[in-house]
Amino acid sequence: MSQPDHGHARKRRFQERLHLLHDTALHRKLKHHLPAAFNERWTRRHWIHASLFATIGALAATIVPGFSNAIDSSLPSAHSTLALPLPPLALGPRSGTPGDSWQILRVEPGQTLSTLFETAGVPATVMHRVLEHPGAREVLTKLRPGAEIAFDLPVDGQLRALRFDRDPSHRVELSLQGDRIREQVLERATTTRTVVASGEIRSSLYASAVKAGLTPSAINTMTDEIFKYDIDFSREVQPGDRFSVVMDETWREGERIDTSKILAATFSTGGKTYTGFRFERGGKAEYYDLNGRPLKKSFIRMPIPFARLSSSFGSRRHPILGTMRMHKGVDYAARTGTPIMAAGDARVQFAGTQRGYGNVVILDHGRGYTTLYGHMSRFGNIRTGQRVNQGTVIGYVGSTGMATGPHLHYEFRVNGQHRNPLSVTMPPPEPLKGAELAAFRAQTSPAMARIRGMEALIYADAGKEAPAATSTAAAATPARDSNG
CATH class of the missing domain: 3.10.450.350 (Nuclear Transport Factor 2; Chain: A,)
Known part of the structure; x- marks a missing residue:
């Protein structure tokens, strides 16, 4: 045998003795720590106990998985999926069905009709076309805050119908059909x-x-x-x-x-x-x-709201002529365009231009009482001979005639005689x-x-x-x- 082969053989025998010593030491250690039943020869009692434990283990391995499956099958599933048939999707938008696209707007304080139409996205040309329909202008231009107006606007955005209340008992629906407007009045029970x-x-x-x-x-x-x-x-x-x-x-x-x-x-x-x-x-x-x-009362003392008394009744120096003369009324300074109201129920005796008064209105209240309103910038919606109620706007403040600035000249006459409007005893109303x-x-x-x-x-x-x-x-x- 050659020298290298002899060396490998000695090395292999050394490793075999090392493994034997290791196994012997491990056996001694286990023998020292394990119970006596594992270190000594088993008796009949040991074998009976081992058989009993093996039987119990086999039974447990058989019963427990079945019991677990039974519990799982009794609990409801967390979610389930059910396939349902669905109708086919429409290929085009809904159209031609009245009432499927109503937009209802409530009139807010300060809103105008044009603002409402603009909010709904309806052009002004369509609004004017609606207002030309008989009776529509009288109602739509007088909508009060809180009133409702509804627009039927389909997907294409063109107004198809308009709905509003003419009075508490009647609702008007205007349908726009080409160049025609069809009106339908619905009675609402109250x-x-x-x-x-x-x-x-x-x-x-x-x-x-x-x-x-x-x-x-x-x-x-x-x-x-x-x-x-x-x-x-x-x-x-x-x-x-x-x-x-x-x-x-x-x-x-x-x-x-x-x-x-x-x-x-x-x-x-x-x-x-x-x-x-x-x-x-x-x-x-x-x-x-x-x-x-x-x-x-038959008369109100002040026929103009929120005005300042600028000249009293009596003798004074005329601001333009510069001479002392009788001021036969009182002057209220106010901005041009401020409304002037009728002091009482009356008939319009005169409405026009009169010398220094400029634009003037004279009202006849009956029983010898008349009132005069001068220097108006323009007249209200009145005409000579017309009956007006107390509080009716008869004109607007101006500075026409002999006036240095915008104001109302107001006179109160009894049987043709001028009286101080601020102190005259007003006639009692007829009971x-x-x-x-x-x-x-x-x-x-x-x-x-x-x-x-x-x-x-x-x-x-x-x-x-x-x-x-x-x-x-x-x-x-x-x-x-x-x-x-």
């Missing part, structure tokens, strides 16, 4: 019921009235139409003052749409109670006190008489009884503090169809 609202002012009249169930229009009727001649609501109203109102509520499709028609009202302030009752006289509805005397007075009392007695009944219910204990909350209750009058 009901009216008479209610009584009563309240006591705590913080403000407006807040208390709203809490009592009055709408802003009803509040304006009470303050600006019924009691404006007797009560200064900006200064005289105080906490603790009370009010009661009998009014007609108009309902349509479950919505209260109008409460402006007040039949009767009372207002207690400063230890005095004022009353107002609605009554038609000669086809015109006005408000009267409990004795049948009109609440509206109801005879058959009219009898009809008025028959009409107002039930309303007054309802007010007293409501106030007795709310303020039963006058010795205690009146309730802060206000109450509203329906009167005995049942709801009725407004068309009847």
